[in-house]
Amino acid sequence: MNIKWKATALRMGELYVEKSSLTYQKDVGDHLWIPMWATALSGGGYNILIDTGIHELQWVEEHIGLCRQQSDETIIEALRTGVGWSPEDVDIVINTHLHYDHCGNNRLFKNARFYVQRKEWEAAHNPIPCQEPIYLKKLFNSEAVNYFNWKFVDGEDEIVPGVKVFLTPGHSEGHQSVLVNTEEGILCVSGDVSNLLENINENLPAGILTSTKEMYSSMEEVRKRAQYILPGHEYSINKFQCSHFPSIVKRVNVQ
Known part of the structure; x- marks a missing residue:
């Protein structure tokens, strides 16, 4: 069965950052607002x-620093307006990694199974010093997720047909990205391996890395794997065109 998924990007607010925290040693001193x-x-x-x-x-x-979030950018409102779901409707949550801005609302999804790399789980509980401020254990x-609802992945795994995770370390020790089979082609939801x-x-x-x-x-x-990419902070x-993002974020090959 060749299942084709629809991917909808949901905006979770914005952070005000120095650009070189996203682009290693480039544009030092420049600041911008980036979405989550x-x-x-x-x-x-x-x-x-x-x-x-x-x-x-x-x-x-x-x-962390300056942040802003409109009323329709909370996870509950973004799900409702973006795809018509409530938290109770979510079956599976995939965390690309466990930094505060990628798992902050895990606690709301009481009916979901949670997928994360085993290496990320271990690193999050014992982070290197420069990463300690961006992991918040609670x-x-x-407190947030029943331990038995976690599914720990070792490397590459197909979560369900047409949705696969694979290890992409560097931003964090156990970072993973997600490949999705869509009508437009293979999409990579990259997390922060590509901000x-x-x-x-x-x-x-990226400027924040291990x-x-x-x-x-x-x-x-x-x-190598994807035709399109949805970066974690592009x-x-x-946000009002978010279900059509593949036409915006088609990646190119580096020569």
Whole structure:
């Protein structure tokens, strides 16, 4: 059975960042607002959500930096207006990684199974010092998700027909990206192995990372596998056109 999924990008608010935190040693001193994207997958027999956004605007502003979120960019409203779901309708949550802006609302999805790389789970509980501020354990421990609802992946695995995860470390130790079979072609929901389309097209690592070498390898793996990419913080996507993003974020091959 060749299942074709529909992917809808859901905007979870915006962060104000120095651009070189996204583009390694490039555009130092430039600042911009970047969106945080979650992605809903529908049409294949399951309701799947990739990443869940931030849990609390105030916490982000106090511990990370400037952040803004409109009323329709909370996870509940974005799901309702984007795909017509409530949290109870979600069957599967895939976390690309466990940084605060990718798993913040896991606690809301009481009926879901959660997929994360085993390496990421272990790293999140014992992070290297530079990553400690961006892991918040209460977002993914038993306060948020019943331990038995977690499914730990080792490397590459097909979650359901037409949806596959694969290991893309570098931004975090156990980062994973998601391949989705869509009508337009193979889409990679990249998480933060590619914060921006610029990363993948210019072979430019992110500025926040655990391994520069692994980032290069992970980006090359994405280019080999996917025709389209939805980066974790790409700002060229309009939230009102989010279900049509493949035409906007088609990637190119680095020569």
